[in-house]
Amino acid sequence: MRHDVIIAGAGSAGCVLAARLSGDPRLNVLLIEAGGRDDYPWIHIPIGYLYCIGNPRTDWMYRTAPDPGLHGRQLLYPRGRVLGGCSSINGMLYVRGQAADYDGWRQMGCTGWGWDDVQPLFLKSEDYFDGPSDHHGAGGPWRIERQRLRWDILDDWSRAAEAEGIPCVEDFNTGDNEGVGYFKVSQKNGFRMSAARAFLRPAMRRPNLTVLTHRQVRRVVFEGNRAVGLELFADGAAEIVRGREIVLSAGAIGSPQILQLSGIGPGALLQEMGIPVLRDAAVGENLQDHLQLRCAWKVSEGRTLNQLARRWWGKGMIGAEYLLRRTGPMSMAPSQLGAFARSSPDVATPDLEWHVQPLSLEAFGKPLHDFPAITASVCHLRPESRGHVRITSPDPLRAPEIAPNYLSTPGDRLVAARAIRRTRAIMANPVMARYRPEEFKPGVAYQTDTELAHAAGEVGSTIFHPVGTARMGADDGSVVDPRLRVRGIEGLRVADASVMPRITSGNTNAPTIMIAEKAALMIAEDMRGI
Known part of the structure; x- marks a missing residue:
């Protein structure tokens, strides 16, 4: 079966994309998640992050490389591996950042990403406890409450x-x-309000949305310079799913890893790993974190x-x-x-x-x-330091090197x-x-x-708060353009925290939800023209 849109990663961004795009019954949407369902009770009890972080049921269990700035220490580097992704294991804090952050993106050439452009998207997602106002929305899927x-x-x-x-x-x-x-928090009546609960769960009843869990993405499949599908594997068996538009929403660690495994990344690194270079690009660089x-x-x-x-x-x-x-x-x-x-x-x-x-x-x-x-x-909030994410093997099960x-x-x-x-x-x-x-x-x-x-x-x-490893920009050195299309490749986008050109001045989950809201609008607009 050929899908209209295939989304790799059912984290914060992927859940939003799947929900918004499948709202058009003419689009057939496939959402792929390496982890499992969000049926672990501790996901939904706010203090349960203590039992989700560092738990292979819900966390990728990454560690950083020894960091010179931390006197050689390695850190646990939690990333969600479950429906809802990091929104199922994070601190639930609702912080958008500052208007200057987004105006700065626009000044860097990211047309359409200024504060005036993105603020309506924040409001669109929200169901704010105090009702609608100039700064908040009500009636959206994502409940935001007082602690x-x-x-x-x-x-x-x-x-x-x-x-x-x-x-x-x-x-x-x-x-x-x-x-x-x-802080205000993404909760409803004392329970966590993850992206899976807020966006994905209501959409899963739609016949035009398919959700596959426990599927690891091995690579993007290309015909020439066009992305036409993803190669997946589960329980040792491989399969290829095909679609008109491929969207990577695997996060600031997962999305650059998939791109590099697919031949899009630093040429010398890919050659060292024995991966044919489709496009030499700064994928995985520009890692920023708080x-x-x-x-x-x-x-x-x-x-x-x-x-x-x-x-x-x-x-x-x-x-x-x-x-x-x-x-x-x-x-x-x-x-x-x-x-x-x-x-x-x-x-x-x-x-x-x-x-x-x-x-x-x-x-x-x-x-x-x-x-x-x-x-x-x-x-x-605005560190100058930059790190990287780089694959260490052509095996997608091997964790990449994370060096903040x-x-x-x-x-x-x-x-x-x-x-x-x-x-x-x-x-x-x-x-x-x-x-x-x-x-x-x-x-x-x-x-x-x-x-x-x-x-x-x-x-x-x-x-x-890792971001920036598939940087958006107007320059040729950026990984994606302001419409989140991977440069030099047709039919492939990235939509998650990895596209941030510069980290926002605050917690990063709300900005990631906003990025997905904007990506869904752009994808739907472009697909109407196909």
């Missing part, structure tokens, strides 16, 4: 940040996200999750509250309070983001510390030092004095810019 808990220590951190010059705000998504407040610096303080007063969740009666209270009311710690996103601010007066728009949590642990997946604490992770190359520029190291200092200033504000905070990460021994940059390499970790 269903609060903490005194976070409220006080917010007041301390305000005293340090960061205004309190209700909404980070107006185009100017400067301020401090609780590095979070986990700054943490012991506290002597106030309630934190460390005390509550380490006691049997506390766990019982947490479970009972969620069972009865869908509120409390089981409903919480990994970070509840957020803030956006400038690292220095010379910065035009906020370039720092805080994720503040009433808890502490050594690393993600480790147990909570046995003392009360607060963590204020801060990340540089964190803190590799003097500018990034300087911003890291400033970010830690600004976090310390907030914690030292008199509002926080009643908690008697005692810094233990990175530790007061680090004081100079050089020392703080070194400390950043010790406490830094990914906040799971």
Whole structure:
């Protein structure tokens, strides 16, 4: 059977594409996912990300290459491997970024991607809890709500940040996200609202949409310079599916891997792997990510999750509250309070983001510390550092090399030092004095810019925002053009976070949903002309 559109990857972008394109009954749509159905209960309970990340049932289980900027450390690099992709395992935070991000894309030659162009697409997706407004939509498939808990220590951190010059705000998504407040989340009535639940599940009843799970993409199939299908395999058996339009939505790691395996990528790399070069292109380069610096303080007063969740009666209270009311710690996103601010007066728009949590642990997946604490992770939103994703074998089951190359520029190291200092200033504000905070990460021994940059390499970790590895642009060196068509190839597009020319100033799931909304409109428009 020949399909009109074949989508590789049923993550955040793929679910949106499948739902929107299959809304036209004249189009036959095939959606392919390497993982399984989203029937694992912990996907849908917000705190369940703890059981989904690092679980091969839902996560690709990637690791980075040893990173010089992190003193040779390797990081876990979670990516969703299930219907809904990363939206089924992520932190659920709804953050669009800044108007300047998208206007910057337009100034880089990406016509049609300015803030005025994309804001209506954000509204189109939304079912915002507070109803429609100039900045939000209602009635869309993707439910966005307030969080269903609060903490005194976070409220006080917010007041301390305000005293340090960061205004309190209700909404980070107006185009100017400067301020401090609780994040809004992609949830509905205390349950996760993944892209699979919001977009794909209602569309799966349509006869013109087919969803195949547990199918690994081996490569794109070409006739000359035209993509005509995908080669898949499952349980050792190979098959080829054919379509008029092939869309890669496998994410910032998966999409460049598929392109490289198909002969589109750096020529020298492909030749080294024994893959015939169809097009020599910078696929897999331009990797960008937000590095979070986990700054943490012991506290002597106030309630934190460390005390509550380490006691049997506390766990019982947490479970009972969620069972009865869908509120409390089981409903919480990994970070509840957020803030956006400038690292220095010379910065035009906020370039720092805080994720503040009433808890502490050594690393993600480790147990909570046995003392009360607060963590204020801060990340540089517009890093200069660039990394890469490169296949290590012609075998699609072999993970690619993921090298984020964190803190590799003097500018990034300087911003890291400033970010830690600004976090310390907030914690030292008199509002926080009643908690008697005692810094233990990175530790007061680090004081100079050089020392703080070194400390950043010790406490830094990914906040799971890889983008940019199939860069969109108007120049010949870009991987895709502003209509997301792979340069030099017919019938092949990429539509996911990999196309971002520059990372957005915030969490990346909402921008990825927007990219897919725009891609669906462009694909439908182009297919009407065929």
